[in-house]
Amino acid sequence: MKITGAEILIESLKREGVKHIFGYPGGVVLNIFDLLYDNKDIQLILTRHEQGAVHAADGYARSTGKPGVVLVTSGPGATNTITGIATASMDSIPLIVFSGQVPTMLIGNDAFQEADIVGISRPCTKYNFLVKDIKDLSNIVREAFYIATSGRPGPVLIDLPKDVTASKAEFIWQETVKIRSYNPTYEGNKWMIIQAAHLIAKSKRAVIIAGGGVIISGGYRELRELAEFIDIPVTMTLMGLGSLPGTHELSLGMPGMHGTYYANKAIQEADLLIAIGMRFDDRVTGKLDAFAPHAKIIHIDIDPTSIRKNVRVDIPIVGDVKRVLTALNKVLKEDIKEQWDEVRKAWLRQIDTWKKERPMTYTYSDEVIKPQFVVEKIYDLTKGNAIITTEVGQNQMWAAQFYKFDRPRTLLTSGGLGTMGYGFPAAIGAQIAHPDKLVIDIAGDGSIQMNIQELATAVINKLPVKVAILNNHYLGMVRQWQELFFHERYSYSHLEVVPDFVKVAEAYGAAGLKATRPSEVEPVLKEGFKIKKTVFMDFIVDWKEKVYPMVPANAPIDHMLFEEQKEKSEKKLKALK
Amino acid sequence: MRHTISLLVENKFGVLSRIAGLFSGRGYNIESLSVGETIDPQISTMTIVTSGDDQIIEQITKQLNKLIDVIKVIDMTEFDHVEREMVLIKVAPKQEDKAEVLRLTEIFRGRVVDSSKTTYTVEVTGDEKKIQAFIELLKPAGIKEFVRTGKIAIVREGIKKS
Ligand SMILES: Cc1ncc(C[n+]2csc(CCOP(=O)(O)OP(=O)(O)O)c2C)c(N)n1
Ligand SMILES: [Mg+2]
Numbered sequence: 001m002k003i004t005g006a007e008i009l010i011e012s013l014k015r016e017g018v019k020h021i022f023g024y025p026g027g028v029v030l031n032i033f034d035l036l037y038d039n040k041d042i043q044l045i046l047t048r049h050e051q052g053a054v055h056a057a058d059g060y061a062r063s064t065g066k067p068g069v070v071l072v073t074s075g076p077g078a079t080n081t082i083t084g085i086a087t088a089s090m091d092s093i094p095l096i097v098f099s100g101q102v103p104t105m106l107i108g109n110d111a112f113q114e115a116d117i118v119g120i121s122r123p124c125t126k127y128n129f130l131v132k133d134i135k136d137l138s139n140i141v142r143e144a145f146y147i148a149t150s151g152r153p154g155p156v157l158i159d160l161p162k163d164v165t166a167s168k169a170e171f172i173w174q175e176t177v178k179i180r181s182y183n184p185t186y187e188g189n190k191w192m193i194i195q196a197a198h199l200i201a202k203s204k205r206a207v208i209i210a211g212g213g214v215i216i217s218g219g220y221r222e223l224r225e226l227a228e229f230i231d232i233p234v235t236m237t238l239m240g241l242g243s244l245p246g247t248h249e250l251s252l253g254m255p256g257m258h259g260t261y262y263a264n265k266a267i268q269e270a271d272l273l274i275a276i277g278m279r280f281d282d283r284v285t286g287k288l289d290a291f292a293p294h295a296k297i298i299h300i301d302i303d304p305t306s307i308r309k310n311v312r313v314d315i316p317i318v319g320d321v322k323r324v325l326t327a328l329n330k331v332l333k334e335d336i337k338e339q340w341d342e343v344r345k346a347w348l349r350q351i352d353t354w355k356k357e358r359p360m361t362y363t364y365s366d367e368v369i370k371p372q373f374v375v376e377k378i379y380d381l382t383k384g385n386a387i388i389t390t391e392v393g394q395n396q397m398w399a400a401q402f403y404k405f406d407r408p409r410t411l412l413t414s415g416g417l418g419t420m421g422y423g424f425p426a427a428i429g430a431q432i433a434h435p436d437k438l439v440i441d442i443a444g445d446g447s448i449q450m451n452i453q454e455l456a457t458a459v460i461n462k463l464p465v466k467v468a469i470l471n472n473h474y475l476g477m478v479r480q481w482q483e484l485f486f487h488e489r490y491s492y493s494h495l496e497v498v499p500d501f502v503k504v505a506e507a508y509g510a511a512g513l514k515a516t517r518p519s520e521v522e523p524v525l526k527e528g529f530k531i532k533k534t535v536f537m538d539f540i541v542d543w544k545e546k547v548y549p550m551v552p553a554n555a556p557i558d559h560m561l562f563e564e565q566k567e568k569s570e571k572k573l574k575a576l577k
Numbered sequence: 578m579r580h581t582i583s584l585l586v587e588n589k590f591g592v593l594s595r596i597a598g599l600f601s602g603r604g605y606n607i608e609s610l611s612v613g614e615t616i617d618p619q620i621s622t623m624t625i626v627t628s629g630d631d632q633i634i635e636q637i638t639k640q641l642n643k644l645i646d647v648i649k650v651i652d653m654t655e656f657d658h659v660e661r662e663m664v665l666i667k668v669a670p671k672q673e674d675k676a677e678v679l680r681l682t683e684i685f686r687g688r689v690v691d692s693s694k695t696t697y698t699v700e701v702t703g704d705e706k707k708i709q710a711f712i713e714l715l716k717p718a719g720i721k722e723f724v725r726t727g728k729i730a731i732v733r734e735g736i737k738k739s
Contacts, residue, residue, distance in 0.1 A: 118591065119594070122591075122594065122595060122598055123598055123602050126645070127645045130590070130591075132590075147645060179645065180648065181586075181587055181645060181646055181647055181648040182645045303643070304639045304642070304643070305636060305639040305640050305643055308632065308635060308636075309636060
């Protein structure tokens with residue numbers, strides 16, 4: 001029996017196990033929307049902006065490990081997805097984005113609401129398709145899911161011309177997918193793994209840097225096993241937070257620009273770095289020639305292009321983190337029975353001294369709310385048992401520094417692209433996937449305004465998402481850079497008018513709470529968490545507060561500025577310039 | 578250093594822009610690019626001449642390999658290989674230089690493929706050095722225009738450079 005392209009699409013999605021689509025309608029996708037009107041298997045969540053839809057699908061994907069699905073119309077609907085797609089692409093998040101397209105015969109004619117979305121999205125998708133023939137449709141959907149979720153995951157876009165979804169064909173479904181030119185490497189090279197084990201055995205000052213790949217591959221147990229087996233301290237990049245519990249005694253927190261003193265010190269003094277599922281972003285390495293000067297480097301990553309892109313590597317291992325670590329742990333356990341303890345203890349003691357020397361702290365005040373205090377309280381009250389999303393700016397860094405992520409997939413944050421406006425829709429997507437979990441967006445007053453319209457989506461879907469706004473009336477991170485590096489010339493970083501977030505929330509039918517004094521922080525959080533609705537919690541925080549420690553851009557990562565020695569730091573800065 | 582990279586790609590809509598986009602997006606340069614069919618009509622071959630230090634060339638080959646439509650990447654520089662390029666040159670020699678142009682063409686085993694009252698169009702095939710030398714020698718005679726195909730290359734059977 002012949003069915004329409006739209007029906008083929010929906011049937012294919014059903015077979016791929018899709019339960020939720022995030023989307024927004026328009027002319028050329030109306031026939032697809034029509035099928036969703038009374039579909040029992042698939043629910044469409046109507047966002048208020050296509051960017052919101054993509055971030056929501058991304059939050060859904062990050063919190064579950066399953067691909068997020070988006071459906072938008074052609075032209076502006078499609079172009080509005082780009083920031084979301086680029087965000088997912090930078091952080092290796094599997095998404096399938098369906099965009100409507102004008103009918104095939106009109107493509108290239110500057111038709112109404114035509115955009116060359118395949119051309120526009122090419123550099124920020126893992127792959128993209130234009131479906132030209134209805135006969136290819138189900139296969140393309142199948143390939144798209146396969147490409148998005150295998151190897152190093154990423155977003156895939158499928159452009160659907162109107163005539164393709166309107167015409168009819170037989171439904172065919174291939175049980176397996178094979179693409180001859182696409183064969184990701186999952187198993188690590190055995191010889192390299194043995195070499196790596198030897199290096200680890202010989203090392204005296206080893207450090208693990210765990211990245212998002214550990215979480216994506218599900219290799220966190222193996223990571224923990226490796227770390228605990230021979231007591232190797234672990235630092236986690238922003239994308240890797242939660243791969244080892246933040247409360248674990250071997251955890252060094254985050255490295256890099258706003259990382260901990262002891263993580264950066266450990267990297268700089270290490271004789272061996274074991275980099276796992278991470279890609280040596282410049283926010284992690286600082287000045288490249290001065291990065292980890294004494295260390296040999298073992299680099300495990302599924303994407304060969306990540307290896308030797310930024311730093312020299314002694315042992316490259318291309319493969320899936322979980323599988324490589326399983327093999328590596330086995331070799332280590334079987335072959336290596338040397339005496340570690342003494343050497344290792346000296347290294348751990350050294351790290352302990354660094355921890356004591358400069359712990360991750362801030363100066364509490366009982367006059368004005370310190371933003372770090374809010375994050376700390378959120379951790380205390382949730383005991384780490386929540387899904388945290390963040391916006392971008394100081395709020396993101398304070399969340400990373402002061403919330404101890406104890407489980408994988410509990411921090412959803414735009415790491416690679418640094419997209420303001422990500423956190424709130426991502427929280428909506430995560431809440432859809434986890435209706436019973438506490439989902440909290442740690443936000444800035446600037447960022448939250450980038451997708452604030454999604455309040456409607458949250459309210460209508462009765463999602464009890466919590467948004468904790470660290471309200472400093474500034475584009476705080478910009479202000480921080482201007483204070484430190486631009487002679488306090490605050491060019492266009494003061495927001496001046498910030499809406500009354502309590503009223504905004506209420507206007508949409510959500511709840512709004514506000515805290516202006518430190519003593520109100522805990523009561524507001526407690527009440528906010530209790531309310532079974534979408535809640536905005538507006539914390540008026542110390543606008544002068546800065547994120548410390550800080551490594552100035554392109555300085556060696558152990559040249560850190562600290563809060564208490566602002567003056568000294570400024571001198572040091574001048575010396576660096 | 579310059580490298581000649583040969584690719585086998587799926588003969589699909591948009592492949593060329595994926596490859597060109599990779600080079601421009603990541604700031605690699607393309608000195609020449611040629612595309613053609615292979616024995617299998619579903620597969621095309623591309624020959625790209627690019628340059629960069631070892632690390633950049635390693636990234637280029639890895640990034641090319643990562644593209645979904647790329648089946649195989651061969652850095653010809655690692656292999657003993659034959660490479661050829663063709664050039665069409667339109668010269669407008671003065672009367673007294675005409676004989677010299679024809680003589681050079683013969684020496685370089687080229688052919689005159691078109692002529693007018695004032696011009697000759699000459700075709701020459703060879704490796705890069707030969708083409709370059711030919712162009713240099715013709716310059717004094719007055720080159721109006723030339724078109725190069727870009728390099729194509731094929732591995733010599735059975736020999737890998739150590
Ligand atoms: C979409 C987007 N535009 C611009 C930036 C650059 N940027 C980074 S942080 C920041 C300020 C964020 O302000 P806010 O949300 O109030 O957070 P705060 O730093 O004050 O906590 C800006 C403008 C960005 N990251 N994303
Ligand atoms: Mg702010």
